[in-house]
Amino acid sequence: MGQRCPISPPSPHNRFPPPSPNPIFTHPPPGCPTGGDAPCVCVLSPNLPSPPSCPTLGIKSPPPSPPPSPSGPSSWPAAGVRPTDPGALSLARAIAEEAPEEVTLVGVYAHCGDTYGCRDVPAIQAIARATTSAVLDFVTTLRQAGVPCPQASIGSTPSCSHPVPEMAQLTELHPGNYLFYDLQQTLLGSCQPEEVAIRVLTRVIGHYPHRNQLLVDCGWAALSLHGRDQAPTGCAAIEGHPQLRLVGLTQEHGQVEAVDGRLDFERFPLGSTLALIPFHACATAAMHPVYYVHAEGKVVELWRPVRGW
Template identity: 40%
Template sequence: MVDNDWIVKKLNAFLENPKSQRKLSTFIDIDCGYHRSGTIWNSEATVSLVREVINSSVLSFAGLYVHCGDSYNVKDMEMTVSDVQNLTIDHLIHLADRLKSLQIEVPLLSTGSTPSCSQPCDKFSYVQEMHPGNYIFYDAQQFLLGSCQLNEIACTVATRVVGHYPSRNELLIDCGFSALTKQGEDRLPSGYVIFPKNPELKLTSMTQELGKITSLERINYSKYPIGKILFMYPYHSCATAALYDRYYIHENFIVTDIWKPCRGW
């Protein structure tokens, strides 16, 4: 994926010497207003970039890609997820039509973001490909955005109670930010996570390996003996899942498989 001619020139130089046996499939990264990355959807520079890829002897124009990241900011924008996605796809279609008028066919329109995939808009059918990274697991953030229900979250972190502190009305667990990340701070009534089986609990703070849990009511410590396992829905499953070298797949708490992710940079 490219969004500027500098990258295209470097790819051309690298693949030309020695000559690549096959062309490199290349998407153009389009900025439709989110301003994370990409070339502006209605700029002449974007048209020129597409031409450079098409004219390359070692690159193959695969299509237009946009990350619909605005779908995470709908409350600030006073729009719905569908509104944002409709506008994003409108911009993508406008660019595709502009290219078609110049005799340039666009093989594929592609977009991404879990909220926009989970809450499809009227113009969803105009897009041939989706890249929703968080869609596989969901999480507390997606629940807040309306992408899923609580019982649809498929990523759970298990932790054990390792300490009782009645004077502070706290439990200590063997799970800190190295097991969850600190994303989601001040976003949930229950702290950094959601406790699906124990909604009265709140994860208030974390160090690297430990977390502090409290409750609005006095904690019944007999309900949470040392060694008891608690389950948590993370705020952002992408970030949390990246911390682990294996995932235990279970059905009714019986482990049926172990997945080893491709991880690292």
């Protein structure tokens, strides 16, 4: 039997609004329909393949040179050493051989964050191909030099969502956002809207006709500020309500407006719930100590994330 969300009893004023005739997000409403201790994070029927378990230990290496991205240079930082760096081989050898009882060289990993600057799939795949090639070439160099290197891996959700055949030669993929997906990934083309598996439930707690706004009980403490200036609907999209947008967040409150014209306040009575699809699931998930996992209308598990500090 599934556990229930920390909710108040269903009432006519306390349920998901009916889907819009033209919803942005067509995923069926989750089984935790009625607010209560909103805002809470809900994970919808996680039917995606299990994500890779742990990051590969070893050298973190960025692509060797700016990959052929038509969308311009990456805004992401490079950590680790470049595989073309003259010291890369000796570093790998030192990791593998200097203190084998303490440190093991497990593999080589690169995260092609450049893909977040791409505007189409061919650009993402070009980066994925270049990154894969850089990693595999370096592993070959290591092996030829007598340094065992069992794992070869790349990350980034955009690249792993549009894999190229060359990636079959890797031993692991590490797309961290892939577990949930989010509004950002739909904008990048990594997924369809109905594949996004995370929502923040929030309740309408105020009507402000004089400024044509609803107030909801979800602020940046439940959503983060990620995406504030990047998505047309703000830090989140409002499921089933493309006519609404989140225009402001304070610590515990959000302001919702109509994209055009007057808000239909009667559709959103006080206490009714809205489901927010976050712009950046990683950032939103980091704000919550527990996730309510749904399947077929019931909460089937509670996930409590492990934190590093």
